[in-house]
Structures are given as C-alpha cells and as structure tokens.
Amino acid sequence: MGRLALFIVFFAGISCAIFITFVSRFVGYSESVWKTKLKQKAFAAVPDDDQIRVSEDIHLEVALRTASDVNVADTARNSAAETEAEGSLHAALDMKKQGKVDKALKLFEHAYMLAPLHPDVLNHYGEFLEDTQKNVIMADQLYFQALTYSPGNSRALVNRQRTAHVVERLDHAMLQRIDQKRDAVSAIPDAAPGLRRAKKEAYFLHIHHTVGIEGNTMTLSQTRSILETRMAVGGKSVVEHNEILGLDAAMKYINSTLINRLGMITIKDILEIHRRVLGYVDPIEVWLNSEQSARMHPVRYAALAHYKLVAIHPFSDGNGRTSRLLMNAILMQAGYPPVIILKKHRSHYYKHLEMANKGDVRPFVRFIAECTERTLDYFLLATTEFPALDTNGDSSRTIFVHESDAQIHNSEGKTLDPDDMEASSCINNSYCDDFDGA
Numbered sequence: 001m002g003r004l005a006l007f008i009v010f011f012a013g014i015s016c017a018i019f020i021t022f023v024s025r026f027v028g029y030s031e032s033v034w035k036t037k038l039k040q041k042a043f044a045a046v047p048d049d050d051q052i053r054v055s056e057d058i059h060l061e062v063a064l065r066t067a068s069d070v071n072v073a074d075t076a077r078n079s080a081a082e083t084e085a086e087g088s089l090h091a092a093l094d095m096k097k098q099g100k101v102d103k104a105l106k107l108f109e110h111a112y113m114l115a116p117l118h119p120d121v122l123n124h125y126g127e128f129l130e131d132t133q134k135n136v137i138m139a140d141q142l143y144f145q146a147l148t149y150s151p152g153n154s155r156a157l158v159n160r161q162r163t164a165h166v167v168e169r170l171d172h173a174m175l176q177r178i179d180q181k182r183d184a185v186s187a188i189p190d191a192a193p194g195l196r197r198a199k200k201e202a203y204f205l206h207i208h209h210t211v212g213i214e215g216n217t218m219t220l221s222q223t224r225s226i227l228e229t230r231m232a233v234g235g236k237s238v239v240e241h242n243e244i245l246g247l248d249a250a251m252k253y254i255n256s257t258l259i260n261r262l263g264m265i266t267i268k269d270i271l272e273i274h275r276r277v278l279g280y281v282d283p284i285e286v287w288l289n290s291e292q293s294a295r296m297h298p299v300r301y302a303a304l305a306h307y308k309l310v311a312i313h314p315f316s317d318g319n320g321r322t323s324r325l326l327m328n329a330i331l332m333q334a335g336y337p338p339v340i341i342l343k344k345h346r347s348h349y350y351k352h353l354e355m356a357n358k359g360d361v362r363p364f365v366r367f368i369a370e371c372t373e374r375t376l377d378y379f380l381l382a383t384t385e386f387p388a389l390d391t392n393g394d395s396s397r398t399i400f401v402h403e404s405d406a407q408i409h410n411s412e413g414k415t416l417d418p419d420d421m422e423a424s425s426c427i428n429n430s431y432c433d434d435f436d437g438a
Helices: 002-040 079-097 100-114 121-131 136-149 154-186 193-213 219-227 239-257 267-279 297-310 319-333 343-357 364-384 433-438
Strands: none
Touching: 079 100, 079 121, 100 121, 100 154, 121 154, 136 364, 154 193, 154 239, 154 297, 193 219, 193 239, 193 319, 193 343, 193 364, 219 239, 219 267, 239 267, 239 319, 267 319, 297 319, 297 343, 297 364
C-alpha cells in the first residue's frame, strides 16, 4: 500500500511538471504571436493620422475649420459667381477629356478665381494639376482647402491620402538638399575673399528687402549708403532712415550674442531684438523652447517661429521685421546665413502668411525654405565666381558684370535665368537693377 501511494504521488508529480511546462510554453508562444500580430496590424478605433490629418497640427496648433466655425463672410458666396464657376468647371472637364490641356487650365483657373471655396472646383482643379502638370504640391494644397471647407468630402479625403506622403517626401528631400548646401557654405574658410564679400553684400540685401517688404522706399544703394556712412539720404523720411538703422542694430545684437550662445531663446532675447527695432512684447517663449520645437528641422522651426509671432501681432509696429529677425537668429544659430526675402516676392510672402492663417502653414514653410536655398546658392556662387581676388581693399570693391554675360548654374549644372536667381546674379553686380528696383 505504501509503495502504491508513493508511485501515485511520483506519477502525479511528473504529470504536473509536464502540464506546467506545456502550459508555460503555450502561453509564451501565444504572447509572442499576439505581439507579432499586434505589430503587424492592430485594430484601431481611431483612424491613423494620415487618414484624418489635413494640417500639420504637430507643428502648428490650427484646428480644422468645420462648417460651424468658418466665418460667415467666407461662406457668403455670390450665387451668380458660383453658377458661372460651375459652368467653367464643366467646360474645363470637357476640354480635359478632349486633350485640350491649355484651354482646360485657363477654365480651371477661371473657376477657381470665381469660387475659391467650392470643394468640387478645388478637387477637380487639383486632380488636373496632378495629372497633367505633375504639380503634386499645388494639388495637395487644393485638396487641403477642399477638406477645410468640406470636411466630409470623400473625394478630397481620398486625394489627400494619396498626395500627403508624396508631398512629405518632397519637402523632406528639399530640406536635405538645403542642409547639403548649408554644409558646403560652412566648409568655406572664413577668410575666403568671396565669402567675406558675399556676407557684406547679403547683409545690405537682407536689410534692404526686409524693410522694403514693410513699405520702405529706400533703394539698395541708398540703404547701403546709410549703413556705411550713417549719413541721411535727401528726400527720404526720418522714419525710413530709422527703420534701416534699427534693423542694423538688431542684426548686430543677434550676431554678437544669440548665434554664439548655447541654450534656448527666451523672452528677453526677443525683447532685446524688438527694442532695437521698436517696442515691447511678451511672446511665445513656451512654444519656442518646447521639446517639440527642438525636434524640428531648423528651417521649419524658424519659419514657424516667424509665422507665430506675426500671427500674434503683439506690437503696434515692427511685427514683420522682428519676426524676420527672429527667424534669421534661429537659422544663424543652426549655421545658415540670414535669409533674404526679396521685395518683389512681397505678394507671395503675404499670400503664404494668409494661407497659414487659414490652417495650412506648409506653403509658408516651403516659401521660407526656397528663400533659404536661394540665399545659400548666392553664397556658393559668390565663393566660386571670383576666387582669385585678394583680400586687400576688398571691403570697398564692387564687381560689375553685364547681365547678358552672367551665367548662373544650379547644383545640377543647368543654366538658370538671372531673373529667377536674383540673389545669385547680384553677386556679379552689386547694384543690379533686379535688386535695386525690386
């Protein structure tokens, strides 16, 4: 009896051990399979960001406008204009089917001008640009607008899902290209004659165009004269003189303090910038120094800081100049030269700011990125165009090249139209008409 009981206990122990081992392995395997499946595809009650995201809310906290919060004035469309727009839209679609692309483009543009908030116009116009012009970026902006004014528009949502990742890749590639040019400029020795000359000319250009965007009527040569001689220009107001001198003081403050200092930008820094322009402010320090902002690409961070300060509009005057200086302070900290926004691009500048106000900040960021790249091209060209010049007397030397003789090339070696590369062509002629009279 004792042996039988011992045998039963022994057998039960072995059985329990086998059972426990099997169960533990099964549970471990099930957990592994569950984790693998979870990684592959999980059921989400909320759609992914790319399915519902219509604005870069990661970078700019602008809520999607719905029918309830769109301004009444925005939705009060003229019925006659809308009817005409729909007629132009149908005609454009017919022209597109017949392969008459040029006529279709004009009709789409006409419909868009008549009814810029009409979802069908925005959708079909975007599809046309995407299919025939291969302009995915503009098409994506139109789909974004369609969703802004009609969030439930399924066609716009499908279109936006298709283009969002493509546009994101294009924007990322542009920023990478800009970084490569930034590194190329950074590799140029500080004592290089071309770089010294380019910095000086770019400084005058930056101040001239920054105050010019605000309506200052000084020419480039007059701006340069004021900065070099500190003497007044006849026929110009004291206010215009002070705008130039104030911007000069603010730039020198940035150059001597912020760009070489480790650490975050504070309220005091922006106040010091604006005090040299004019006024007083209590800006968005929390956003400027957030972890979210620190993870952004410097060009995007600078552009958004620029926009946010303009959007707050904290001063009675000097908001735009202070915002552009803040932007350039951030860029200069990251190794970029101060960006020049040309006077002739003033309408584009304000147009992109307006688009940002409506919820899509990406066109403004893209515009600033293009200006950054153009400024980097200016420096790269300046340091290769006249490398043999010595540094003696360089501070007062001006180089004149006839516009027809100036050939400008991009990074791929393609010859560019000087009118499209003002900042680059101006290094060949410091007083070229495009910059002086733009």
